[in-house]
Amino acid sequence: xxxxxxxxxxxxxxxxxxxxxxxxxxxxxxxxxxxxxxxxxxxxxxxxxxxxxxxxxxxxxxxxxxxxxxxxxxxxxxxxxxxxxxxxxxxxxxxxxxxxxxxxxxxxxxxxxxxxxxxxxxxxxxxxxxxxxxxxxxxxxxxxxxxxxxxxxxxxxxxxxxxxxxxxxxxxxxxxxxxxxxxxxxxxxxxxxxxxxxxxxxxxxxxxxxxxxxxxxxxxxxxxxxxxxxxxxxxxxxxxxxxxxxxxxxxxxxxxxxxxxxxxxxxxxxxxxxxxxxxxxxxxxxxxxxxxxxxxxxxxxxxxxxxxxxxxxxxxxxxxxxxxxxxx
Amino acid sequence: xxxxxxxxxxxxxxxxxxxxxxxxxxxxxxxxxxxxxxxxxxxxxxxxxxxxxxxxxxxxxxxxxxxxxxxxxxxxxxxxxxxxxxxxxxxxxxxxxxxxxxxxxxxxxxxxxxxxxxxxxxxxxxxxxxxxxxxxxxxxxxxxxxxxxxxxxxxxxxxxxxxxxxxxxxxxxxxxxxxxxxxxxxxxxxxxxxxxxxxxxxxxxxxxx
Numbered sequence: 001x002x003x004x005x006x007x008x009x010x011x012x013x014x015x016x017x018x019x020x021x022x023x024x025x026x027x028x029x030x031x032x033x034x035x036x037x038x039x040x041x042x043x044x045x046x047x048x049x050x051x052x053x054x055x056x057x058x059x060x061x062x063x064x065x066x067x068x069x070x071x072x073x074x075x076x077x078x079x080x081x082x083x084x085x086x087x088x089x090x091x092x093x094x095x096x097x098x099x100x101x102x103x104x105x106x107x108x109x110x111x112x113x114x115x116x117x118x119x120x121x122x123x124x125x126x127x128x129x130x131x132x133x134x135x136x137x138x139x140x141x142x143x144x145x146x147x148x149x150x151x152x153x154x155x156x157x158x159x160x161x162x163x164x165x166x167x168x169x170x171x172x173x174x175x176x177x178x179x180x181x182x183x184x185x186x187x188x189x190x191x192x193x194x195x196x197x198x199x200x201x202x203x204x205x206x207x208x209x210x211x212x213x214x215x216x217x218x219x220x221x222x223x224x225x226x227x228x229x230x231x232x233x234x235x236x237x238x239x240x241x242x243x244x245x246x247x248x249x250x251x252x253x254x255x256x257x258x259x260x261x262x263x264x265x266x267x268x269x270x271x272x273x274x275x276x277x278x279x280x281x282x283x284x285x286x287x288x289x290x291x292x293x294x295x296x297x298x299x300x301x302x303x304x305x306x307x308x309x310x311x312x313x314x315x316x317x318x319x320x321x322x323x324x325x326x327x328x
Numbered sequence: 329x330x331x332x333x334x335x336x337x338x339x340x341x342x343x344x345x346x347x348x349x350x351x352x353x354x355x356x357x358x359x360x361x362x363x364x365x366x367x368x369x370x371x372x373x374x375x376x377x378x379x380x381x382x383x384x385x386x387x388x389x390x391x392x393x394x395x396x397x398x399x400x401x402x403x404x405x406x407x408x409x410x411x412x413x414x415x416x417x418x419x420x421x422x423x424x425x426x427x428x429x430x431x432x433x434x435x436x437x438x439x440x441x442x443x444x445x446x447x448x449x450x451x452x453x454x455x456x457x458x459x460x461x462x463x464x465x466x467x468x469x470x471x472x473x474x475x476x477x478x479x480x481x482x483x484x485x486x487x488x489x490x491x492x493x494x495x496x497x498x499x500x501x502x503x504x505x506x507x508x509x510x511x512x513x514x515x516x517x518x519x520x521x522x523x524x525x526x527x528x529x530x531x532x533x534x535x536x537x
Contacts, residue, residue, distance in 0.1 A: 150491075154530060198452070230367060245338075
């Protein structure tokens with residue numbers, strides 16, 4: 001029997017809902033991102049955004065999937081990691097739906113969901129995953145029953161670094177895509193701190209140095225170009241270290257920053273050098289969205305897992321490697 | 329010069345070769361067309377240079393490393409001793425618990441000798457430790473090594489070991505970590521404490537916030 005899972009995502013500034021079947025068909029994937037008028041993301045404002053727009057987004061997702069609420073078999077939600085207020089709003093919506101529709105509730109790890117939706121799309125079995133977004137920068141691979149973080153940022157995530165830099169350069173949020181566009185016009189490289197420590201890396205020094213370039217009058221396209229080349233070069237290196245170390249033969253790029261074409265080009269070069277297959281998750285499944293939560297919900301449900309409402313408190317610091325991967 | 333490909337690493341290609349009747353390793357930092365040329369050239373040059381220097385400095389601190397015979401900074405090539413042995417990474421799962429603990433303790437001692445001399449290795453995974461037939465440990469791959477190391481840099485070094493143990497030796501990690509830290513503290517004595525607490529702090533830092 002085909003199962004329909006409604007997945008609800010709301011770990012940070014985006015709220016999403018998607019319906020995926022047990023056959024792996026993505027029937028709908030609706031979302032909305034909070035764009036702050038100025039400054040960064042405030043957790044309370046983001047959670048208000050989720051509670052105001054959430055119900056409509058969920059309704060749209062169910063309608064676009066061509067089903068009605070009675071046909072939903074499973075409710076899955078992003079339990080963590082993420083911003084506390086956002087997670088709590090999302091979890092409350094999910095619990096309510098599960099009780100009302102009398103269907104199982106499934107708790108999903110946001111980072112693991114990014115990897116699994118990428119595997120669904122690419123048919124990869126066992127990749128090294130480069131997961132890059134506003135809140136995360138990790139190189140992850142499966143080993144010994146868990147997704148283990150082989151490398152990650154020691155300070156800020158790459159997406160965060162790009163967005164903060166964008167703000168300094170007078171760009172709208174999110175700055176990443178605008179930086180990508182500007183970088184195409186740049187051609188003069190300026191030295192920036194290249195900070196790789198084993199399979200970990202650090203971006204805070206680069207942010208400071210890029211701001212200094214701005215104050216020295218370096219043209220914005222050249223700053224963007226230099227920042228992209230350096231920060232993506234560092235990601236290439238830790239990916240290579242993970243590939244050489246794990247000897248896996250698939251490389252998966254996912255997360256919101258996976259939408260960047262230059263990063264994709266660099267990592268496909270890495271894959272070629274190491275003779276592994278490369279896949280960049282398509283834009284609609286790369287960022288934070290509900291379909292990935294729904295698909296991971298299916299995998300967990302099939303493995304016999306669900307969570308009781310009273311035990312479903314959110315986990316803001318839930319580590320990728322803290323979850324037993326029952327379905328692999 | 330005849331050479332045989334041993335290993336394609338993240339940033340170099342390792343060949344085995346022979347000269348003066350000695351087995352040697354040729355480490356070549358190959359160009360990467362997908363990186364910006366300026367960055368690629370700068371990295372290859374600085375890491376080749378750094379590795380030669382740090383292999384020698386580490387040895388003066390009492391840490392066994394391969395001797396360097398020659399370096400070509402224009403071709404980004406280093407010629408050094410070939411260490412006959414097995415990577416600690418591969419050996420860890422094959423030896424007795426007693427032996428594993430003694431090897432891990434020695435690993436911690438060697439890292440402490442570096443840190444005492446204010447040197448960090450920069451990539452202290454079990455892939456970069458070679459165990460010879462007499463069970464002596466050799467440390468290799470000093471491309472990310474640094475001098476004038478601060479407490480922060482030493483803390484990162486220990487954090488990287490912790491990370492390597494939990495990802496690569498998940499079923500042995502407790503024994504290995506305890507023994508490694510025991511060896512580390514035995515050498516560093518009181519100066520170990522601030523570095524150990526920095527290691528824990530660093531571990532928390534990268535996590536989602």
